[in-house]
Amino acid sequence: MSNLVEIRDLHFRYGERPILSALDMEFPRGKVIAVMGGSGSGKTTVLRLIGGQLTPQAGSVTVKGERVDPSNVRALYAMRRKMGMLFQHGALFTDMSVFDNVAFPLREHTDLPEELIRDLVLMKLHTVGLRNAAELKPSEISGGMARRVALARTIALDPELIMYDEPFAGLDPISMGMTANLIRKLNDALGSTTILVSHDVQESFLIADYVYFLSKGAIVAQGTPAEMMASADPYVKQFVHAEPDGPVPFHYPGKSLAEDLGLGARP
Amino acid sequence: MIGFLTAIGRWTRETIANTGYAARVLFAIVRSSGGLLRRFRLVTTQIHFIGNYSLLLIAVSGLFVGFVLGLQGYYTLNKYGSEQALGLLVALSLTRELGPVVTALLFAGRAGTSLTAEIGLMKAGEQLSAMEMMAVNPLQRVLAPRFWAGVIAMPILAAIFSAVGIFGGYIVGVQMIGVDEGAFWSQMQGGVDVWNDVLNGVLKSIVFGIAVTFIAVYQGYQSQPTPEGVARATTRTVVTASLSVLWLDFLLTALMFS
Numbered sequence: 001m002s003n004l005v006e007i008r009d010l011h012f013r014y015g016e017r018p019i020l021s022a023l024d025m026e027f028p029r030g031k032v033i034a035v036m037g038g039s040g041s042g043k044t045t046v047l048r049l050i051g052g053q054l055t056p057q058a059g060s061v062t063v064k065g066e067r068v069d070p071s072n073v074r075a076l077y078a079m080r081r082k083m084g085m086l087f088q089h090g091a092l093f094t095d096m097s098v099f100d101n102v103a104f105p106l107r108e109h110t111d112l113p114e115e116l117i118r119d120l121v122l123m124k125l126h127t128v129g130l131r132n133a134a135e136l137k138p139s140e141i142s143g144g145m146a147r148r149v150a151l152a153r154t155i156a157l158d159p160e161l162i163m164y165d166e167p168f169a170g171l172d173p174i175s176m177g178m179t180a181n182l183i184r185k186l187n188d189a190l191g192s193t194t195i196l197v198s199h200d201v202q203e204s205f206l207i208a209d210y211v212y213f214l215s216k217g218a219i220v221a222q223g224t225p226a227e228m229m230a231s232a233d234p235y236v237k238q239f240v241h242a243e244p245d246g247p248v249p250f251h252y253p254g255k256s257l258a259e260d261l262g263l264g265a266r267p
Numbered sequence: 268m269i270g271f272l273t274a275i276g277r278w279t280r281e282t283i284a285n286t287g288y289a290a291r292v293l294f295a296i297v298r299s300s301g302g303l304l305r306r307f308r309l310v311t312t313q314i315h316f317i318g319n320y321s322l323l324l325i326a327v328s329g330l331f332v333g334f335v336l337g338l339q340g341y342y343t344l345n346k347y348g349s350e351q352a353l354g355l356l357v358a359l360s361l362t363r364e365l366g367p368v369v370t371a372l373l374f375a376g377r378a379g380t381s382l383t384a385e386i387g388l389m390k391a392g393e394q395l396s397a398m399e400m401m402a403v404n405p406l407q408r409v410l411a412p413r414f415w416a417g418v419i420a421m422p423i424l425a426a427i428f429s430a431v432g433i434f435g436g437y438i439v440g441v442q443m444i445g446v447d448e449g450a451f452w453s454q455m456q457g458g459v460d461v462w463n464d465v466l467n468g469v470l471k472s473i474v475f476g477i478a479v480t481f482i483a484v485y486q487g488y489q490s491q492p493t494p495e496g497v498a499r500a501t502t503r504t505v506v507t508a509s510l511s512v513l514w515l516d517f518l519l520t521a522l523m524f525s
Contacts, residue, residue: 051400073404080402091397093389105401108408150397 004029004161004193005050010059012045012217019045020217023059027161032187032194034204034225037214038239038248043197046214047163050195051085052076063161081109084159088166090150092138098125098149099134105156124152128182144175148182155186161193162186168200176200180207201240205229213239215248289485292406296414296481299407303415309408313416320378321424328373329366329428333435336360340436341444350440354451355458357436358429362459362468363524366429368516371475374421375508379483382413383504386487387497395488410484417480418473425472467523474515479508 005027012020020042027033035043048054049061052070061068063079070076092101102121106112112120125131128148130141138146147167154162164183168176184207187194198204204211205225213221213228213236221228221236228236238246303310340356386409389395395405433455440446459465483504490500 053396053399077402077404080400083400085397085400087393087397089393091393093394093397094392105403108401108403153401 002028004064005195006060006062007046007050008060008062010049010056010061012042012049012054012056018217020049020056023217023219025212025219027193027195028210029193030187030191031209032184032196032207034196034198034208034211035214036197036199036201036204036211036239038199041214042217043199043214044165045217047085047165047195047197050161050163051080051083081157082160083163084154084157084161085163086147086150086154086165086167088169089143090138090146092146092150092153094138096138097134098130098136098138098141101138101149102153102156104153109157120156121152124156125149127155127186128152129178144171144179147171147175147179151179151182151186155190158190159192161195162190163195163197165197166199167196168198168203176203179203183207199239201242289481292410292485292488293481295406296411296484299404300411300415302407303411309412310415310419313412314420317378317382317413317416317420318424320381321374321420322427324373324377325370325424325428326431328369329361329431330435332365332369332428333357333361333432333437334439336365336432337436337439337444341440341446350446351450352454352458353436353440353446354433354453354455357440358433358455358459359464361429361432361436362464364468364516364520366425366432367468367472367475368512370425370428370472371421371479371512372509374417374424374475375479375483375505375512378417378420379479379504379508380501382417382480382483383487383490383501384497386410386413386484387490387492387500390488390490391492391494391497393492405488410488413484414480417483418476421476421479422469422472425468425475429468463524467519470523471516471519474519475512478511478515482508482511 003026005025007023007025010020010023011018023046025035025046035046037043045054049056050063050068052068055070064082066075066079068076068079092098093104096104099121102124103117106117106120110117122131122134125134128151130145130148130152133141133145133149138149141149151167162183167179167183171179180203183194183196186192196204196208205228208225211223211225211228212219215235221231221233223231229240231237231240235247237243238248244250336357337353340353340360341350344350344352344356386395389409395409398405398408437451441448441451486500486504486507487497490496
């Protein structure tokens with residue numbers, strides 16, 4: 001099977017509010033796939049559905065041919081051991097040092113001796129350039145460094161699938177380039193599959209093999225970064241070239257200004 | 268009128284649903300606690316943490332409660348010429364009632380709020396979600412060690428409260444007022460029954476430990492992941508835990524001493 005993750009006819013809503021509708025996506029092995037779209041387009045929800053943190057109302061998500069089923073906790077946890085997820089702000093354990101954060105999944109899921117765990121953790125930290133920050137606490141490092149520590153923790157168990165939720169948000173240009181470079185290198189070195197949720201066009205297009213564009217919970221465009229750059233689709237064009245107005249309106253939908261000011265009601 | 272009835276109906280339905288969910292979480296915590304025997308260090312770390320939070324407060328409060336019991340007890344007993352029974356009164360009041368109850372109330376305010384805020388902030392910082400995505404169950408890794416630490420720490424803290432309280436009663440009654448020291452201790456020794464008084468007090472503090480700690484960790488786990496949500500959960504911990512302790516105390520007293 002060439003696809004590590006497959007999404008078929010997926011529907012998801014919070015209460016009465018639809019978030020995703022009739023979604024079909026494929027994530028081939030060994031590739032970096034970017035899922036892009038504006039705020040509220042449903043990108044993070046896709047990650048949470050793949051990770052089994054949410055249950056869809058209809059449709060299916062399969063990882064390595066197995067259906068993700070949040071009601072079967074044992075099977076879900078077994079599946080998650082093959083996954084890694086980087087949260088938007090790192091989600092480091094603030095009561096632990098950088099070293100202990102990276103060692104956490106190793107200590108939880110393996111019976112490796114402490115000496116070997118130490119070597120593995122230092123190697124992972126070396127990969128993200130933070131070996132010498134091992135003894136620091138998360139409160140003592142910058143946001144960009146915290147993201148890199150979280151990345152080291154995410155790859156601690158060499159996952160087959162790595163998911164990134166807005167890895168570039170709030171980073172300075174140097175950290176952003178460094179993080180993008182790391183994501184691509186790690187994917188290729190580990191032979192894993194990467195799902196990258198982001199709205200940062202430049203960095204995502206630099207490292208992605210394929211791009212899905214989401215708007216209002218549906219796919220509006222897909223293709224390689226080069227195809228997306230050349231796309232004439234109004235949504236993609238507005239997004240890629242950061243145009244202030246277009247299919248994504250500047251104003252939140254609702255009543256017009258004239259109606260709100262009562263101008264239309266005057267005789 | 269219809270609106271009022273609807274509101275009562277909704278409140279009843281929500282209360283039943285919330286109680287049911289809380290019972291499921293408690294069951295899940297207990298069920299997932301087996302692995303803690305293998306990694307008991309997680310519990311002992313929390314006992315140390317919770318004990319540190321509360322020990323000074325409990326000891327100082329116990330001393331002052333002992334002072335007050337010594338004074339009030341002396342004034343009342345003196346009217347009937349029974350001031351020799353002061354030691355018995357202080358010890359019975361503390362071991363049967365005040366030790367477990369006041370310790371539980373102080374514990375809810377000090378350690379309970381800390382537990383709720385800690386777990387609530389872990390949730391707000393996506394640490395619990397990160398744990399879940401690492402195939403680590405937060406109920407087992409975060410809630411269960413804290414829950415058992417509270418259950419174990421509560422009787423120890425209640426015993427310290429009672430012991431310090433008795434010492435406080437001794438200082439006021441014997442050292443300051445002049446009640447006979449021999450009578451103070453011998454009446455206490457003769458009148459306090461290990462099984463009926465001390466053990467029932469220990470049993471109460473274990474039940475309070477289960478109630479207060481579970482409420483604290485549950486409120487943190489269920490809190491909205493926002494600053495306002497964590498603040499509300501912390502308040503709910505104090506209110507719910509305090510009322511639960513007082514209600515359970517009445518129930519247990521009726522069952523134990525009837």
